[in-house]
Each structure stands twice: as structure tokens, then as C-alpha cells.
Amino acid sequence: MVVREQKSRVDLAVELCGLTLRTPLIPASGTLSKEALDEVEGVYGAMLPKTTTPAARAGNPPPRVAETPAGMVNSIGLQNPGVESFLQDLDAFDLGVPILVSVAGDTVAEFAWLCEILAGDARISAVELNLSCPNVECGGLAFCAGPASVEEVVAACRSAVPGKPILAKLTNEGVVENARAAESAGADALTVINTLPALTVDARARKVLVKGGLSGPAIKPVALRAVYDVSGVVNVPVIGSGGVVSGTDVAEFMLAGATAVQVGTASFIRDPQEILDEFTSYLKDNSLSAAGLTGALRGVRPVLTGGEDI
Amino acid sequence: MVVREQKSRVDLAVELCGLTLRTPLIPASGTLSKEALDEVEGVYGAMLPKTTTPAARAGNPPPRVAETPAGMVNSIGLQNPGVESFLQDLDAFDLGVPILVSVAGDTVAEFAWLCEILAGDARISAVELNLSCPNVECGGLAFCAGPASVEEVVAACRSAVPGKPILAKLTNEGVVENARAAESAGADALTVINTLPALTVDARARKVLVKGGLSGPAIKPVALRAVYDVSGVVNVPVIGSGGVVSGTDVAEFMLAGATAVQVGTASFIRDPQEILDEFTSYLKDNSLSAAGLTGALRGVRPVLTGGEDI
Amino acid sequence: MKFYKVKVEEREVLGSYTLLRYRWPDRPVEPGQFVMARAAGYPETLDPFLARPFSFYDYDGEMASLLFEVRGRGTALLDLTLTIEVTAPLGKGFHIDPGLGRAALLGGGIGVAPLKILGRRLDTAGVPHDVFLGFADARSAVVAQEFQGAAVATMDGSAGNHGTVLDAAGPLEDYGAIYSCGPNPMLAAVKLAAGENSLCQLSVEERMGCGNGSCNGCVVPVRGGGYIRSCLEGPVFPAEVLAW
Amino acid sequence: MKFYKVKVEEREVLGSYTLLRYRWPDRPVEPGQFVMARAAGYPETLDPFLARPFSFYDYDGEMASLLFEVRGRGTALLDLTLTIEVTAPLGKGFHIDPGLGRAALLGGGIGVAPLKILGRRLDTAGVPHDVFLGFADARSAVVAQEFQGAAVATMDGSAGNHGTVLDAAGPLEDYGAIYSCGPNPMLAAVKLAAGENSLCQLSVEERMGCGNGSCNGCVVPVRGGGYIRSCLEGPVFPAEVLAW
Numbered sequence A, B: 001m002v003v004r005e006q007k008s009r010v011d012l013a014v015e016l017c018g019l020t021l022r023t024p025l026i027p028a029s030g031t032l033s034k035e036a037l038d039e040v041e042g043v044y045g046a047m048l049p050k051t052t053t054p055a056a057r058a059g060n061p062p063p064r065v066a067e068t069p070a071g072m073v074n075s076i077g078l079q080n081p082g083v084e085s086f087l088q089d090l091d092a093f094d095l096g097v098p099i100l101v102s103v104a105g106d107t108v109a110e111f112a113w114l115c116e117i118l119a120g121d122a123r124i125s126a127v128e129l130n131l132s133c134p135n136v137e138c139g140g141l142a143f144c145a146g147p148a149s150v151e152e153v154v155a156a157c158r159s160a161v162p163g164k165p166i167l168a169k170l171t172n173e174g175v176v177e178n179a180r181a182a183e184s185a186g187a188d189a190l191t192v193i194n195t196l197p198a199l200t201v202d203a204r205a206r207k208v209l210v211k212g213g214l215s216g217p218a219i220k221p222v223a224l225r226a227v228y229d230v231s232g233v234v235n236v237p238v239i240g241s242g243g244v245v246s247g248t249d250v251a252e253f254m255l256a257g258a259t260a261v262q263v264g265t266a267s268f269i270r271d272p273q274e275i276l277d278e279f280t281s282y283l284k285d286n287s288l289s290a291a292g293l294t295g296a297l298r299g300v301r302p303v304l305t306g307g308e309d310i
Numbered sequence C, D: 001m002k003f004y005k006v007k008v009e010e011r012e013v014l015g016s017y018t019l020l021r022y023r024w025p026d027r028p029v030e031p032g033q034f035v036m037a038r039a040a041g042y043p044e045t046l047d048p049f050l051a052r053p054f055s056f057y058d059y060d061g062e063m064a065s066l067l068f069e070v071r072g073r074g075t076a077l078l079d080l081t082l083t084i085e086v087t088a089p090l091g092k093g094f095h096i097d098p099g100l101g102r103a104a105l106l107g108g109g110i111g112v113a114p115l116k117i118l119g120r121r122l123d124t125a126g127v128p129h130d131v132f133l134g135f136a137d138a139r140s141a142v143v144a145q146e147f148q149g150a151a152v153a154t155m156d157g158s159a160g161n162h163g164t165v166l167d168a169a170g171p172l173e174d175y176g177a178i179y180s181c182g183p184n185p186m187l188a189a190v191k192l193a194a195g196e197n198s199l200c201q202l203s204v205e206e207r208m209g210c211g212n213g214s215c216n217g218c219v220v221p222v223r224g225g226g227y228i229r230s231c232l233e234g235p236v237f238p239a240e241v242l243a244w
């Protein structure tokens, strides 16, 4: 108790698109259900439920998850009850912090339509566009794959929901180009990154186990790099996502340029409160505030002669 | 001894571009020095030294390596003595198996020039083009980033070294498009993938630790996916690279479509002979031959409704 | 997800399975509920990465026990360690209704685990029941000694009857309630054999990411289309709900 | 890289450091050589992923010992385990030449480790030598008790002289050979203080990937430009080779 009180003297709050987040932590979309909310009271600075789509989606057949070294692959297939039913349940996510809503459509029109529906809902503080849908096909081509489609979707959503900040959530592939496109189309913030396309194989049974997206600590260095690169070229805030599992990880993402940080897979394997506690201790030990961390390592160790070996 | 003898009854040999490899294992370029060769006698079906460039390169300043969850990030910067000195030392790599040579240039002309030099050297069985150079800048743009430049480089090398097979080594970003381009330009095989662009941060010191490429088991699911996707669209053999650490991993890559498999980072943390032994046991337990594995899971579990969640 | 570090108080080898006991005071456990468990978690290690689901084998208000089979890395490590991490009881268990009359309990392989605590609770509720257990071989059938009066079958005939658990059980139509846990194909067969007249409840086995309803990883197909989460709405389902 | 699983035969706490002994028969060890070591490797666990470099502290032909400081995860685990994995001796050690006259040994912090075995070999070779050890504080200075007659300095003055190892040593020009191991900035200072007249050998500390020359991860800058591998061409270098 005393410890917690001392910790609370550390300034955890960050500003994100005009919203004040009590802590820089946000649950990553698709990794926190309403039934598990009582476990996380006080941890997160904003709520972010699973992506909602215009109509209900059944999702992919099982198996849907597989363990990998320091990570997991999932192939849920965006199972969700559709936006109407989603909004009926939204109050469950009211924990006294801003609610962000993640949306995905199969077409630009669907994205815009979802944004229009959310536009008038006062419970919703911001909209996250899930632009990372490698499983959504559009005229035979992967949708949202390049800067042109990112720009188109973001622009359409921008006009559909003029009153709320829009966060564009990007995949790793082409992230810098897509970040520029999203910013120029009016995104107020960028979430970087989603899972990496991946495959797991059952060698004994000689079949595919799960073809899906890789998340967890395994991808942390990739996500950190994306946050670092993107925050170096855009002026809007960047929200880090990918592999956070400890308070030090949160700090690393903020140092690399993130204004807030999403916790996804880690919440399956430990109590997110511990992540917040560790982050609080980190700030305390280093006499820092959360908001002061963002981007603090840019320019430090300028020996980056060109990057990775090949 | 008895065990090893029984194992040798398993057929480990594979064919790669007309070369017979005694085992499907190849050291990944840049991960086995000539000084460490005595440790790996009998393990590999071919040799593959570190990438050579036209002139000597000093490489990047330290720190160059950092540990990550189930992986490591390196930023060596292609340190190498240059092709001339490389060829003087090449005999050290003669372990009685085919020698593949990895080359990288800053321009198409440099690539072609390297291939011409190698063309007449009878010790060299094939050339691997390191097309994954995200650290090499070319007219301000990342070189080899898209299908157009891949095609150009491969075509130029194809005519420069008509007598030897050419392997194009690709990064994960855009791998399917680049694979198609490399094949159509005349590549005889594709190595998939190189390290993933990544960053590590020292939160205590608040600075960048290593900005480089991620390798090791962390990236295995990403590499498996790339091998699976690429081998589904090209007709040339695919060589898997990325995160192999056990005999089962080797089997997974071959099942996913690889004809041979490279072992890189794993050789830093264990004896590659053990990987071969495990793979041999896998084949034995399942009454299979190495060559028979390639692509065997394609079409099994056809419930791939579109892939990853988002 | 919140994990509790607990000491392994007892460990017993039962043929191919291991029984492991730890102190779990003051929280009620329904038969059929499960925990996510692992040998050690972060920050000690990220390998293995996920916790694994295990049914409660027994619980006496103080000591909880798990019965498990070593299959892969997670269970191998569980078999060695002196402290484990477990969650609070998760999921929906078996529904006990004394009004339904005689019950049949059918367990297949390691799926016998939740039938121990279920049998105890049926005894307490005064529900008469018969236990039928199927195993691969005599070694895995050793655990049957913990189920007094159970009829046993093995696939290779090395213990009990030769055949499946359904061969050992005979016709099921006369039971008012049927409870089963085992590999999913066995559950489908039990559902078929149970017919329409009894309350048939099946504890399903699916891969899990989180165990608390958050990831949608553990779904089973349901009649009428779509999928529901076995960690939250299950792992025990009325048979008619499942689209098997 | 080939790793050998060995039992930890003895473990001793020396202030902030731990001394650990294992059996290592029949392979010669040069002072200044190192091993890559870890608590357990694949297939037990991939976490931590890489092995860590440690100098030989001592070797008597049968028992090898490592002296280490817990810094991060890898060393924390090393501090707990009963078996470890080690490689054969790696790298190039200190060159001993009795013709050079009196030697000075300068160790900073955990960098004292290779000076123990070095001192022993100098004794055997009949080379007279003085030992100077610098530490952060009294707790890390406890290990100095293992170096009879050594002059000790601590940064906070809590043991021995107040100051750096160079403060404890005084002028170095008169020594025929200077041997040093410690943080790289200290080595640079030793190099400066040593001047041009003696054979000055420095054992450097760089992050390592492989330890056998394969990854080019562990390089140090050399005079004349470029980098060389500290695991293979080092970790001990003649001072004049280094571009510090």
C-alpha cells in the first residue's frame, strides 16, 4: 500500500490527440474481452475493444492459436458480433477512461459507414482504423496494402467522423510509406504495428497448424524499429504495439517515439498491473515522467551508419 | 556409433539446381567463419561463406549485436575483406561439399562485376545474390527494395555468370512479388528470408543499442510463412532461412516448401550436428526421406480461410 | 491474466500420468472448471510462452490437484518443477441436477481428469452414477485405480475390456445425465450414443491463448453456425449446443 | 558452437561476485582465454537466448573456475543453477615473456577475473609482478582477498585507497610488462599511463554473438582503421593495436 502510494507520485499521464490518458497503457484491440475487465481496473489509460465490422463475423475454424518461440500465432478471422450489437454492449467497457473503438471494413465505403455510425456516439472518444487486414480481399487485391489505399480509407473516415480523433493502425510491411499517407489524409495518430504474417507447422502430423499473425515478445524488436522509423517522419503521435511484456518494454517504446503503448498478448501470460508497476518503478528510479520519455533516444548514439547486416 | 550408423540409412540427400547436397543443411551466410569450420564437418550439404563485396568493408562500429526474446539483432554492416582477398582464402571452405558464394554490390554493375569474377572459378558451384541490403543506399532509395530492381539485378547477374546456378536471397518485405521477379529474371533458386529490420533500446542508458536485423527462432514463423507463400507461386526451388534451431524446424521448413534449409544464428547457441541428428531421427521415425518432405503439407488442412487476424 | 505462484505440495506418478497437488484455499471450484498453469512465467522465463489449460482433478477446499500427461514442452516442464503458476478457476463446469436420475461418466485418456471431482460432487448431491474409462493401454489405465468401481477399456486390450470407452459402457439411453471428457472425436461419438433423451454434457479440448475469453482462440463450432469460446462459455457444453 | 554440460562443483560468494567451479579435464587453458557459458541451453530453454562470455578465473588442470557479477538475466540464472553449459576455452590470452622483467597487473571491477590465473602462471614462469585492483566499493572489493599482496583502491573510498586502480598503481613506466582487464574506458586510461616502453596487453569487453569468430559481432576498432574480432583475435590485445 505504502509502495503503491509512493508510486502514484510518479506522473504517468500522457496526452493523446487532446485526450488525457491516466497511464500510457492501452489494451491492444482483440486481446481484452469485456468479461476480463475487472482484472485490469486502474491499469489502462484508455479502453480499446476488439475490432468491430459492419455485420457479424463468425471467424475462422479452429485451431486458431499456436505457440511459437517467445510469441504466438493467431488466426481468429475477426470474429465479432457486428457493430450494432457491439454498441449495445459498449457500456461494459466504461471503466472511467476514454473508450477508443477499432473498426474494419472490407471496402472504403464500409469503413466510412462505420465511422458515421460511431460519429454521434458520445461514449466514444476516438476511432482506430484497423488498416492491417491482410485477410480482407478487395477486387482480388489485398486491401489497404499500399499508401494509396491507406490514404483513401483515412480520408473517407476523416470526413465521416469529423468530431473525433482518428488513429490509423498499420502493419509492418511498408509502414513508413503508409504512415506518411495516413498522416497526410488526416489521421490524428498512428498505431504501429499489428501482427506479422506468419505460419506454424505441425511436423508430426505434417500439416499447417495455424496460418495467421505473429504477436508477443518475438516481434518487439521489429515493432520498436517501426515506431522509431515512423515517429522520425511524421508529426502526429505514434502508439506502439507489438511484444510489450514488461515495464521496461513500455519505456523502450516511448523512448523510441511512442506517446502511448498497447499491451496485447502479454496480458494472456501475466497481470498487466505488474507491467504498469514496473513502468512506474522505472520512471521513479530514473526521476522521469511518462510524457517526458517520448522520443528521448532520438539522436542518441548517432552511430547508425545504415542499419542491419544483410 | 551404432546409433549414427542406423541414422545414416536415412536418405538425407537433396537436389538443388543440379547440385547434390549430402544433407539439406547449409550455413546461412555471415554466420560461419573459416576458423569454426572444423566444428561442422559432415553437417552441411554445401558451404556458404559471408557475403563478399567488390572492395573491403570495415563494417559498423560496435555494439553490433544484442539479445532479444528468442533472437538477436545484429548490425555488422557487411564487414568483409573484399572479393579478391576472399577468393584467396576460399580453399579454407573446401570441406568436400559444393561451395556457394554470397555476393552484394551497391549497384547493378557491382553485382554483375562480382558475378563475372566468380564465373571462371571452378571451386564455386553457385552464387547467392544478397538482395536484401536494406543498408545499401542507391540514388537515395533503398536498393533492391522492389520487384523492378530485383529483376534488374538478377538479369544482369544471370548473363554475367551463365555457367553457374544463381540463388536470389530475399528479405521478407514484399517477398512474394520479389520472388516472382527474381524467377522471371532467371534465378535458379530463391533463399527466403534474411533478417527482419529491427531495433533494440537500452532503457537504462536511454539510447539505441543496436539498429539492425532480427534473426533466430523469434522470426521462424515469419520465415515459414514466406517459404510457404513463395513456394506456392514459383517453380524454382526455395531455400529456407530464418530461426531454424532444431531438426523439427528443418522438417517444418521443408514441409512448407523448402528444398534446403539454412542454419544461421542457431549455430551460435548449439552444435549444428545436433540439428542434423534430430532431423535424421525425425525422418527415421516417420519413415521419410529428406527429398520427399519438400512441400508435403501444401493442401493439407485446407481451412485457410484467409489468414491472420488483424 | 493474474497468475498465482504456488508450491507443489505433492507429486504422484500414476502410470503415464502425473498427479500434482497445491494449496488453493477459499475459492470454490466447480467440477469441469480448469486453470491455466505453467512451470514458471515471466520474469523467470518466456519459454514456454503460453500457460496450458488443465481441468481440476480434485479439490477438497484446501488442496487442489491436477492430473496431467506429458505431451510437449509445457507439460514436460510442469513435471519437473517445485513451484508452478496457476490462475483462479476458469470456465463453466458440469451442471449437477439430482432430479435427472442416474448418471454416466465417460472419460477418455487424460480426459478422465475432471471426472474425479465430478464423481465426488455427485456423491455429495446423492446422484447415483456409473463410471466408464477408456485408455490407449494398461500404462495410462493405471489411473483407473482412483475411480472405484469404474469399468475400464483399453484400445490394445492390455487392461480391462478391449475397445473404446463406449464399448465398456454399453447403451447409454437409460441414463438421465451423461458427462464426458476426452478427445473431441470421442465426445462426438458419446453425443451420438447418448441420443436425445438425457442431459449430455461434454468437456471439450481446444488450444487456448488466454483462458479468460479475451483472445477468441479456443472456439468450438455451434449448431446454427458460428463459434463460441470454450474457455468462457465452456469448456463444458450441453451436447446439443455443439455442431459436431 | 559446441557446448558441454558440466556440474557446478562449488559455488562461493565473494562480496558482489560469485565464484563457480566445474571440472574441466585435459584441455590447456591460457590466462585471458574465456568461455561462452549459460545456465541451460536448448532444448531446455531459449531464454536467455545467447550464451555469455566469461574469463577463466583459474584452472588447475582439473577444476576450472569462473568469477562473475550478476548484471542481467543471463548472469542471474547462472547464479542459481546446478549445471551449466560451457564451451572449450576460446580466444587468445595474455602473452607471458619472462625476458620482459617485472610485470604490473591492473584489474577493474569484475575485470580482476583473468588476473588470478595470470598471476599463477607468472609465478610459475618466475616473473615478478605487482597486482593493482580497483573497485566501485568495499563489497565488490571483497574478492581482493584472493590476490595476496594486491594494492586496492575503491571509487567511494570504502576499502583500500580512495580512487581508481591507476591511483593505486602509481607510475607504470618502469614495468616491463603491463596486463590489464576491466571496463574499456579504464583500459584506455591504462594504455595511456603505460606509455610506449612496456609490453602492454589489454583484455577488452565487447558484446558477443558467437564467441568463435563467426558473427563479427564483437569487434574493436584497430589502429589504421577497421575492426577486428575480440573473440578470436582477442580478447587480449597488445595496447598499440587498439584505436582507443
Ligand SMILES: Cc1cc2nc3c(=O)[nH]c(=O)nc-3n(C[C@H](O)[C@H](O)[C@H](O)COP(=O)(O)OP(=O)(O)OC[C@H]3O[C@@H](n4cnc5c(N)ncnc54)[C@H](O)[C@@H]3O)c2cc1C
Binding pocket: A066, A067, C034, C050, C051, C052, C053, C054, C055, C056, C066, C067, C068, C069, C070, C071, C072, C073, C074, C075, C076, C110, C113, C114, C204, C205, C206, C207, C208, C235
Ligand atoms: C479445458 C481443458 C482442460 C484440459 N485438462 C487437461 C488435464 O486435466 N490434463 C491434461 O493432461 N491435459 C489437459 N488438457 C490438455 C492440455 O492442455 C494439453 O495437453 C497441453 O496444453 C499440452 O501442452 P504441452 O506443452 O505438453 O504441449 P505442446 O505441444 O508443447 O503445446 C504447445 C501449445 O499447444 C497447446 N496444445 C497442445 N496440445 C493441446 C491439446 N491437446 N489441448 C489443448 N491445447 C493443446 C498448448 O496448450 C500450447 O499452447 C486440457 C485442455 C483443455 C482445453
Ligand SMILES: Cc1cc2nc3c(=O)[nH]c(=O)nc-3n(C[C@H](O)[C@H](O)[C@H](O)COP(=O)(O)OP(=O)(O)OC[C@H]3O[C@@H](n4cnc5c(N)ncnc54)[C@H](O)[C@@H]3O)c2cc1C
Binding pocket: B066, B067, D034, D050, D051, D052, D053, D054, D055, D056, D066, D067, D068, D069, D070, D071, D072, D073, D074, D075, D076, D110, D113, D114, D204, D205, D206, D207, D208, D235
Ligand atoms: C572476453 C570477456 C570476458 C568476460 N569475463 C567476465 C568475467 O570473468 N566475469 C564477469 O562477470 N563478466 C565477464 N564479462 C562480462 C560478461 O560477459 C557480462 O557481464 C555478461 O555478458 C552480462 O550478461 P547478463 O545476462 O548479466 O546481462 P544482460 O544485460 O542480460 O545481457 C544481454 C546481452 O548483452 C551482453 N552483455 C551485456 N553486458 C555486457 C558486457 N558488459 N560485456 C559483454 N557483453 C555484455 C550479454 O552477453 C548478452 O548477450 C566478460 C566479457 C567478455 C567480452
Ligand SMILES: Cc1cc2nc3c(=O)[nH]c(=O)nc-3n(C[C@H](O)[C@H](O)[C@H](O)COP(=O)(O)O)c2cc1C
Binding pocket: A028, A029, A030, A031, A050, A051, A074, A076, A078, A102, A130, A169, A193, A194, A195, A214, A215, A216, A217, A219, A241, A242, A243, A244, A262, A263, A264, A265, A266, B309, B310, C209, C214, C215, C216, C217
Ligand atoms: C488473439 C489476438 C486477436 C487480435 N485481434 C485484433 C483485432 O481484432 N484488431 C486489431 O486491430 N488487432 C488485433 N490483434 C493485434 C493486437 O491488437 C496487437 O496489435 C498485436 O497482437 C501486437 O501486439 P502484442 O504483441 O502486444 O500482442 C489481435 C492479436 C491477438 C493476439
Ligand SMILES: Cc1cc2nc3c(=O)[nH]c(=O)nc-3n(C[C@H](O)[C@H](O)[C@H](O)COP(=O)(O)O)c2cc1C
Binding pocket: A309, A310, B028, B029, B030, B031, B050, B051, B074, B076, B078, B102, B130, B169, B193, B194, B195, B214, B215, B216, B217, B219, B241, B242, B243, B244, B262, B263, B264, B265, B266, D209, D214, D215, D216, D217
Ligand atoms: C551475425 C549475422 C551476420 C549475417 N551476415 C549476413 C551476410 O553477410 N549475408 C547474408 O546474406 N546474410 C547475413 N545474415 C543473415 C543470415 O544469413 C540469415 O539469413 C538470417 O540470420 C536468418 O537466419 P537465422 O535465424 O537462422 O540466423 C547474417 C545474420 C547474422 C545473425
Ligand code: FES
Binding pocket: C207, C208, C209, C210, C211, C212, C213, C214, C215, C216, C217, C218, C219, C229, C230, C231, C232
Ligand atoms: S482461450 Fe482466449 S478466448 Fe478462450
Ligand code: FES
Binding pocket: D207, D208, D209, D210, D211, D212, D213, D214, D215, D216, D217, D218, D219, D229, D230, D231, D232
Ligand atoms: S562473438 Fe561472434 S565473431 Fe566474435
